[in-house]
Amino acid sequence: METLVRLILLPPLLVAAFNGMMGLFMPSWRKNEWLIGGLALAAVALPFAVTCSLFFGFEEAETVRYFTWLAAGDLSVDFAYQLDELSLLMTMIVTGVGSLIHLYSIGYMHGDDGFWRFFPYLNLFIFAMLNLVLAANLPVLFLGWEGVGLCSYLLIGFWYTELKNSEAANKAFIVNRIGDFAFLLAMFMIFKTVTDAPGFTGTFGLDFATLLAPETLALFEGSTGLWIALLLFIGATGKSAQIPLFVWLPDAMAGPTPVSALIHAATMVTSGLYLLARLSAFVLLQPTAMAVIAIVGALTAIMAATVAITQNDIKKVLAYSTVSQLGYMFLAAGVGAFFVAIFHVMTHAFFKACLFLGSGSVIHSMHHVEHELEHKGLIPSHHGGHGTPHDSEATQNTLRHNPLPYDGPFDAQDMRTMGGLRKYMPSTAITFLISTLAIAGIPPLSGFFSKDEILYKAFEYGYDGHALGYVVWIIGLVTAVLTAIYMTRAYLLTFEGKPRWPGFMDVKPHESPWTMTVPLWVLAGLAVIGGFFGLAPVVAEALGTHSWIHEWLVGHGDHVGPVAELGHEVVPSHAVEWGLLGLGALLALIGVGAAWFGFRFGERGPEADRSVRKLMGVFYGPASKKWGWDEAYDAAVVKPIVEGSRKGLAPFDKGIVDGAVTGLARSVRGLAGVLRGAQTGVVQTYAAAVVLGVVIVVALMLFV
Amino acid sequence: MYDFLLADTARVLPILVVAAVGIAVILLDAFRNDSPSIPWLAGAGLVAAFVLEGFKLYDPQVAFFGQVYSGGAAAFANMVVLLGALGSVVLSVPYLKRIGHNYGEVHALILFATVGMMTLASAGSLITLFVGLETMSVCLYVLTGLVREEKGANESALKYFLLGAFSTGFFLYGIALLYGATGTMLFSEMVEGLAVTERTGIFVGGVALLLIGFLFKVSAVPFHMWTPDVYQGAPTTLTGFMSTASKAAAFAALVVVLARALPVDLVAGEVQITLSVVAAVTMVVGNVIALAQTNVKRMLAYSSIAHAGYILAGLAAGTGEGYGGALFYLLAYTVMNVGAFGVLAALEWDKEQGAIQDIESLAGSGYRQPILGVTMGVFLFALTGFPPLAGFIGKYLVFAAAVDAGLTWLAVVGVLASVVSAYYYLRILVVMWMKPETDAPEAARQPFALATSTTVVLSLCALLLLILGVMPGGVIEAAQSYFDAGAIVAGR
Numbered sequence A: 001m002e003t004l005v006r007l008i009l010l011p012p013l014l015v016a017a018f019n020g021m022m023g024l025f026m027p028s029w030r031k032n033e034w035l036i037g038g039l040a041l042a043a044v045a046l047p048f049a050v051t052c053s054l055f056f057g058f059e060e061a062e063t064v065r066y067f068t069w070l071a072a073g074d075l076s077v078d079f080a081y082q083l084d085e086l087s088l089l090m091t092m093i094v095t096g097v098g099s100l101i102h103l104y105s106i107g108y109m110h111g112d113d114g115f116w117r118f119f120p121y122l123n124l125f126i127f128a129m130l131n132l133v134l135a136a137n138l139p140v141l142f143l144g145w146e147g148v149g150l151c152s153y154l155l156i157g158f159w160y161t162e163l164k165n166s167e168a169a170n171k172a173f174i175v176n177r178i179g180d181f182a183f184l185l186a187m188f189m190i191f192k193t194v195t196d197a198p199g200f201t202g203t204f205g206l207d208f209a210t211l212l213a214p215e216t217l218a219l220f221e222g223s224t225g226l227w228i229a230l231l232l233f234i235g236a237t238g239k240s241a242q243i244p245l246f247v248w249l250p251d252a253m254a255g256p257t258p259v260s261a262l263i264h265a266a267t268m269v270t271s272g273l274y275l276l277a278r279l280s281a282f283v284l285l286q287p288t289a290m291a292v293i294a295i296v297g298a299l300t301a302i303m304a305a306t307v308a309i310t311q312n313d314i315k316k317v318l319a320y321s322t323v324s325q326l327g328y329m330f331l332a333a334g335v336g337a338f339f340v341a342i343f344h345v346m347t348h349a350f351f352k353a354c355l356f357l358g359s360g361s362v363i364h365s366m367h368h369v370e371h372e373l374e375h376k377g378l379i380p381s382h383h384g385g386h387g388t389p390h391d392s393e394a395t396q397n398t399l400r401h402n403p404l405p406y407d408g409p410f411d412a413q414d415m416r417t418m419g420g421l422r423k424y425m426p427s428t429a430i431t432f433l434i435s436t437l438a439i440a441g442i443p444p445l446s447g448f449f450s451k452d453e454i455l456y457k458a459f460e461y462g463y464d465g466h467a468l469g470y471v472v473w474i475i476g477l478v479t480a481v482l483t484a485i486y487m488t489r490a491y492l493l494t495f496e497g498k499p500r501w502p503g504f505m506d507v508k509p510h511e512s513p514w515t516m517t518v519p520l521w522v523l524a525g526l527a528v529i530g531g532f533f534g535l536a537p538v539v540a541e542a543l544g545t546h547s548w549i550h551e552w553l554v555g556h557g558d559h560v561g562p563v564a565e566l567g568h569e570v571v572p573s574h575a576v577e578w579g580l581l582g583l584g585a586l587l588a589l590i591g592v593g594a595a596w597f598g599f600r601f602g603e604r605g606p607e608a609d610r611s612v613r614k615l616m617g618v619f620y621g622p623a624s625k626k627w628g629w630d631e632a633y634d635a636a637v638v639k640p641i642v643e644g645s646r647k648g649l650a651p652f653d654k655g656i657v658d659g660a661v662t663g664l665a666r667s668v669r670g671l672a673g674v675l676r677g678a679q680t681g682v683v684q685t686y687a688a689a690v691v692l693g694v695v696i697v698v699a700l701m702l703f704v
Numbered sequence B: 001m002y003d004f005l006l007a008d009t010a011r012v013l014p015i016l017v018v019a020a021v022g023i024a025v026i027l028l029d030a031f032r033n034d035s036p037s038i039p040w041l042a043g044a045g046l047v048a049a050f051v052l053e054g055f056k057l058y059d060p061q062v063a064f065f066g067q068v069y070s071g072g073a074a075a076f077a078n079m080v081v082l083l084g085a086l087g088s089v090v091l092s093v094p095y096l097k098r099i100g101h102n103y104g105e106v107h108a109l110i111l112f113a114t115v116g117m118m119t120l121a122s123a124g125s126l127i128t129l130f131v132g133l134e135t136m137s138v139c140l141y142v143l144t145g146l147v148r149e150e151k152g153a154n155e156s157a158l159k160y161f162l163l164g165a166f167s168t169g170f171f172l173y174g175i176a177l178l179y180g181a182t183g184t185m186l187f188s189e190m191v192e193g194l195a196v197t198e199r200t201g202i203f204v205g206g207v208a209l210l211l212i213g214f215l216f217k218v219s220a221v222p223f224h225m226w227t228p229d230v231y232q233g234a235p236t237t238l239t240g241f242m243s244t245a246s247k248a249a250a251f252a253a254l255v256v257v258l259a260r261a262l263p264v265d266l267v268a269g270e271v272q273i274t275l276s277v278v279a280a281v282t283m284v285v286g287n288v289i290a291l292a293q294t295n296v297k298r299m300l301a302y303s304s305i306a307h308a309g310y311i312l313a314g315l316a317a318g319t320g321e322g323y324g325g326a327l328f329y330l331l332a333y334t335v336m337n338v339g340a341f342g343v344l345a346a347l348e349w350d351k352e353q354g355a356i357q358d359i360e361s362l363a364g365s366g367y368r369q370p371i372l373g374v375t376m377g378v379f380l381f382a383l384t385g386f387p388p389l390a391g392f393i394g395k396y397l398v399f400a401a402a403v404d405a406g407l408t409w410l411a412v413v414g415v416l417a418s419v420v421s422a423y424y425y426l427r428i429l430v431v432m433w434m435k436p437e438t439d440a441p442e443a444a445r446q447p448f449a450l451a452t453s454t455t456v457v458l459s460l461c462a463l464l465l466l467i468l469g470v471m472p473g474g475v476i477e478a479a480q481s482y483f484d485a486g487a488i489v490a491g492r
Helices: A002-025 A027-031 A033-056 A085-108 A115-134 A138-156 A163-196 A214-220 A223-239 A248-254 A257-266 A268-278 A287-310 A314-334 A338-375 A393-401 A426-440 A446-463 A467-495 A514-534 A537-542 A548-553 A574-598 A601-624 A626-671 A673-677 A681-703 B003-011 B013-031 B037-055 B073-099 B105-122 B126-144 B151-182 B187-197 B200-217 B226-233 B236-261 B264-268 B270-291 B296-317 B320-346 B370-384 B390-404 B408-434 B452-470 B473-481
Strands: A062-072 A075-083 B061-063 B068-070
Touching: A002 A027, A002 A033, A002 A062, A002 A075, A002 A115, A002 B370, A027 A033, A027 A115, A033 A085, A033 A115, A062 A138, A062 B320, A062 B390, A062 B473, A075 A085, A075 A115, A075 A138, A085 A115, A085 A257, A085 A268, A085 A338, A085 A514, A085 A548, A115 A138, A115 A257, A115 A268, A138 A163, A138 A223, A138 A248, A138 A257, A138 A268, A163 A214, A163 A223, A163 A248, A163 B390, A163 B408, A214 A223, A223 A268, A223 A287, A248 A257, A248 A314, A257 A268, A257 A314, A257 A338, A268 A314, A268 A338, A287 A314, A287 A467, A287 A601, A287 A626, A314 A338, A314 A446, A314 A467, A338 A426, A338 A446, A338 A514, A338 A548, A426 A446, A426 A467, A426 A514, A426 A574, A446 A467, A446 A514, A446 A574, A467 A574, A467 A601, A514 A548, A537 A574, A574 A601, A601 A626, A681 B151, A681 B200, A681 B270, B003 B013, B003 B061, B003 B068, B013 B037, B013 B073, B013 B105, B037 B073, B037 B105, B068 B073, B068 B105, B073 B105, B073 B236, B073 B320, B073 B452, B105 B126, B105 B236, B126 B151, B126 B200, B126 B236, B151 B187, B151 B200, B151 B226, B187 B236, B200 B236, B200 B270, B226 B236, B226 B296, B236 B296, B236 B320, B264 B270, B270 B296, B270 B408, B296 B320, B296 B390, B296 B408, B320 B370, B320 B390, B320 B452, B320 B473, B370 B390, B370 B408, B370 B452, B390 B408, B390 B452
Parallel strands: none
Antiparallel strands: A062 A075, B061 B068
8 A cells, every 4th residue: 555655656757857857957858748648647547547446446544654754742744645535536536637638738848848847736735635544643634734735836927027927926836825824733732632632641743633533522612623724724714725715726727727727627626625524524524614614615706706706807707717716615614514515615626627728728829820910010029928828918918009990909818809619629629518517506417416506505505404404505596596697608709609709801810739639529518517526415226326426525323434514404305405406406597597698698699798797787897806805904994004114114124113212222321422423323222222122131031 | 979971971971082082173273273174173172073963862861960961852953053153164164264264173163152042952950041041142142252353253142142141141040040940950850849839820920931931032022133143154064053953952952941940831821832932933023024125145144034934833832742842944054054154155255245245146046056056946845845855844843743742723823924934035046047147246156166066965954854854753753752741851
């Protein structure tokens, strides 16, 4: 078993080091795109194969321990990994989707100057993510947690020559650090609570087995447990982009699109959910924290969905959609259905990765259109390029000042300049449509089952006597309709109707290479069938089977899984369950139908936004401005700190501290005028600062 | 009656070795001015002392009637000091050559400063403590003003000297009060002595003044004002030496005083309050002012102030875990800071414009010198406290100890302050890797060959940080074993 876990963990790390070193020190190596990409792909495919064999041959949970990492007093942390139902499922998702995205990236990054840097980062990310999901204790999980944050930082800022991208990377890193430190504090508090308990002997390594044992959990009753749960949740809001720390994720779209698909949709952003699911037995003990999680999740879901409806950048739509879907998952966790949250993590990984990769395929080919247009002189050329597909706000800015004879400025990511792409890119269009219908929740696609289960669990929670359950349920229903609308809108604006880019008669986009379309088809296939792993209880019963994911994660009969769930005293009848299922399907159909036949985004193109604007009324304005989060942060946090440091504290050091001190110094000088000539003002000031310190220290020592 | 002499001499052998090599270096320099073999000799002496200390790591002893501790915690601290000195000696050679001030006496001064530091970290009595402190300080004053032709260096040296002398006054007065209160100079007899005389007021006052001396040497706020000026004015590799080894020695001595000379209720009471307040202020002020710096050396100076704050947080805990964590932190901090200053030194092209090191002058240097770029990345991430590097483990240990001692608020302040630090550390990396070369001044872009010794030292530092981060087990155990339950090392 030790060898197998090594085979999962080490290939991505070793290949990352090899490719990175070779590329850094041997510039000629950088040209071997197929070799670099192939090695990197193999480094993820091998762990995937190993995970598959472990997954299908799974009998019982095991812990693999390598060596002691930290040993200090009561603390003894092992480098240990845990193979159980939850970690194996997550590993499958990470390595499986990861392999597909590596394959896709070989096509997508072709010809980029940074090709050789890209794959080591991506491999390193996989390594960190595997550490995160396989860890058997919190410190090793934290190691992965920080590692994925670092890789995310490197990849968001991948095209670093544009300031905007490095800024987005910095923003992501710093916002995440806030969450990370909440997490760290939670770890300290857990450690303190456990080791301070009466009768504690030996050492404690923050391992899940000890932490989640009933006798340990009993120590966390009361406010300590609540604070720890909330701190963990703050950590999760950072990584998983929830209110109030979600602001980094939309900006993170500055990175290459495969990165958005892998890190910012399918894997890293779900690690907050993984953390909660892993510690579900702990979190369940804190009803207040659960309520906070459910409310934050629901608000994030609806807030992000309203923003998504107003966006024109295809990746921004998907980014806000991701935030919204993550909100759904937290909603599920908050009503005690952690396994459903993980189920949605899985289905979301399939369809959202497919959507992102599809958008990448579109952007890729729109960039070729852009180059050809520049070549023909139909649009002014720009100089921000690397000869690669990438976000081109620079172009947009130039064009804003030089309006075209056409409707709007050209931007390879702007859906307003697309339209009718289905004719040119059939594979991309069909897979995108499948995934759109899946996320919208059209039965029997995967999104239908997972989303419906979330809504059902919220309803069940309300039915059991918690009014909060009904509140989040209704928010969830509204969000479901919005989701169907904005995703259908994105599909229609991009692929249906008439082409809208300048010179569309002469310049035709073309389908992407096979390395990019094959992953699309595989993911679309998974988006179709993924839902059957978690059939709703009534459906499963009618079919004479059971919900696989429930049995796998929570347990069934003798088998007890790693994820806990909230039990209910009163459950709705079968008729109600069927009714809710029907309601879910109906809402999805209404949403899709409204966008398709009501607003008619296909025929009317961006014109149709006017109808949306009319319908949303006063909400449209703030939603299109993203509810002002960034501005609020700027005004409340960033400005005060930066200005405070620049104008406040540095002068404070030189001014007030020195000033107070200079005052003191002056009086000293007045008394001892003799010294005046002998000393420079500056050193005297410093010395006076020492005197101030002396006063403080002596006062603290003697009089406190 | 002089049997002890031989055994005790063996116990302080590493210090004697360094001192002897120092004298040899002076002689060699006198007869063969600035000979290239001088750094080799100095390095060999440091390595020999390092190995000798290594043998005593698990063998704590007392020498010269309790005047000196040898082995155990003293050996650990001395090894950290020697590591810092060794790194600086090796890095200094190509650096001093490049800026055109290749003096032989530098190495002698480094060695004598090291003798002072080792004495300081091994001190078992107030007298040894003071002798060690002054030996160290006087050498550092001279090293700061090494480049005599430069006004800035002279100014820095004079400032450092004046303020150092000022703080020494407090230190010495504290020693006098402590002696007056307890009637002994030996740490091991102090608690007993106090119980007899019961002059608690005088004793606490003495401790306060002694603390002030220490806080000045480790540049805690508000005793920090000299630090940025001195660090900026001194030759860069020597700044690396000063900011690490001298801090390690002073902190190690402070730990010994706290653990062995003071009564437990004082450590858990007034001293804890004082140290935690100073630690909190130091962490916040150091990190926040570092944000506003555009000069990299000044930025690292404020960063070193902030790191002193983190270490003080471990000391404020007043437990074996806290002291051990602080020792581990010192090791990690020494390695990463020597490395970071080493990289800066390698990128300095002369002692005028080049020594200013505005952050823009580093633009694009990561690709120009991948070794420097990659190792600097490791050092900066370690300084940020990023796992799995040693800096993270160090922060974890000191903050966990603080929380364990009931100082949760201090840990909260500390982690928030270090969030801020991520910003300015990353900024250096962003400039090194992500800014076009053309942003740097012409002179900074001249290609130069990196000395092999520099490459080796920097790579080893980076590797050590990684190893200490991934497998720190034994080192942490060793560091924390010295202070189990505040135990006093077995005497003869």
